Every structure is written in C-alpha cells, then in structure tokens.
Amino acid sequence: MSENRQAATRNATSPWVIDTRELGRRPGSSRAVRRTVPVDVPLGIADVVEVPVGAEVDVDVLLESVVEGVLVSGTASAPTRGECARCLDPLDGRVEVELTELFAYPNSATEETTDEDEVPRLVDDRIDLEPVVRDAVVLTLPQVPLCRPDCPGLCPECGAKWAEIGSDHGHEKIDARWAALRERFGESSDRPEEN
Numbered sequence: 001m002s003e004n005r006q007a008a009t010r011n012a013t014s015p016w017v018i019d020t021r022e023l024g025r026r027p028g029s030s031r032a033v034r035r036t037v038p039v040d041v042p043l044g045i046a047d048v049v050e051v052p053v054g055a056e057v058d059v060d061v062l063l064e065s066v067v068e069g070v071l072v073s074g075t076a077s078a079p080t081r082g083e084c085a086r087c088l089d090p091l092d093g094r095v096e097v098e099l100t101e102l103f104a105y106p107n108s109a110t111e112e113t114t115d116e117d118e119v120p121r122l123v124d125d126r127i128d129l130e131p132v133v134r135d136a137v138v139l140t141l142p143q144v145p146l147c148r149p150d151c152p153g154l155c156p157e158c159g160a161k162w163a164e165i166g167s168d169h170g171h172e173k174i175d176a177r178w179a180a181l182r183e184r185f186g187e188s189s190d191r192p193e194e195n
Helices: 003-010 109-113 130-140 176-185
Strands: 017-019 030-038 043-045 049-051 056-066 069-083 090-104 126-128
Touching: 043 069, 043 130, 049 090, 069 130, 090 109, 090 130, 126 130
Parallel strands: none
Antiparallel strands: 017 126, 030 056, 043 049, 049 069, 056 069, 069 090
16 A cells, blocks of 8 residues: 555544545536634744644635546635744734646556656545645744844844844944953953052
8 A cells, every 4th residue: 555545544633634436537527625624733934924723724625526536625824823033023914825726537548657745646536635735834924034124133232133233232342362361361462550
C-alpha cells in the first residue's frame, strides 16, 4: 500500500478529507462544500506568522467532476498570529487564500503522466484538502510580517522600541582602543585634578 493510500485511509475521518462519491464521475457534475476545520498542527511559517493550533479554518469550495479527476476551487480563511519582524509586537490578523487544485482519478492519463507531488490523487474516492490549504497559506503569509510598513524597530544596543524612545536616544560609544585605559583609570582620568 502506497504512503498516500495509507495516509488517506488513516485520515478518512479527518475534517480535511472530502468524500467525492456523491459527486459521481460524470464530467460537469458539481457540489459545493462548506465546513469549518479545527487546526491541530500550525499552518504557516513557524515562529514568524501562522494559523495557530486551536484556530478554525473556514473552507468554502466547489467540487467539479472533470474528465481527469475532481477540480476543487474556492477559498479558505483563518485567523493568524505572529510578531512584527522589527519591533516584536504581537500581530493578529486573518489570511484568505484562493484554492484551485485538480485531484487526479486513479489510472487517468494525468495520474500516469505526472508525479504525485505535482498533482494530488483521489484515494478511495476521497480528497485531502489539508496539504493544498497548507501550501496556499504558507505562500500567502508574509515572510517578514510588520506591525506597520514604517515600523522603526528596536535599538540594537538596549532593545528599546524606537517608536517609544524617540530619535534623540543614543548610547555612548568608546573606541575599543581606548576602552582599556578607561577601564583602568575610570571616568575621570581625562580630567585634571583639582587642588
């Protein structure tokens, strides 16, 4: 039994899996499917921005029977959580992705002429939307999320937010060649002694 067939059999009760037997194989047949799917594994870019565990993905798709398989088109949307890449403030948002994917029938010309990673397959008349939605979400989410386009970020010296500390914020920098003298003689070494 192939790895895909084992996964489909094991996940037949998953809310991501849609049974297409009611659709039939007559080209032109269609069926709308709407469901809300709970997320048990984060979708997105780990530690950057993602659809978190416990969130729900709203799936609204149309299944259409075509000669080579089942064409799935529609949308999926879900809440997102992450942090600004510059100031590390938490970000909450929503992602909506467009889905268009052909699932090939077993023994079809498409199945015989493409690899499994190019075109997904129907397994036991079922399709698994999770990989399709996961890929679409990852490609849609920003790789560098920002709280606002002009976010100034953090001070590299102390980590304070530039937006809160202002442009006059600074840190005294000592030339590394003089640091040893300063360490040895202290702050007042460059001042003349008073009598």
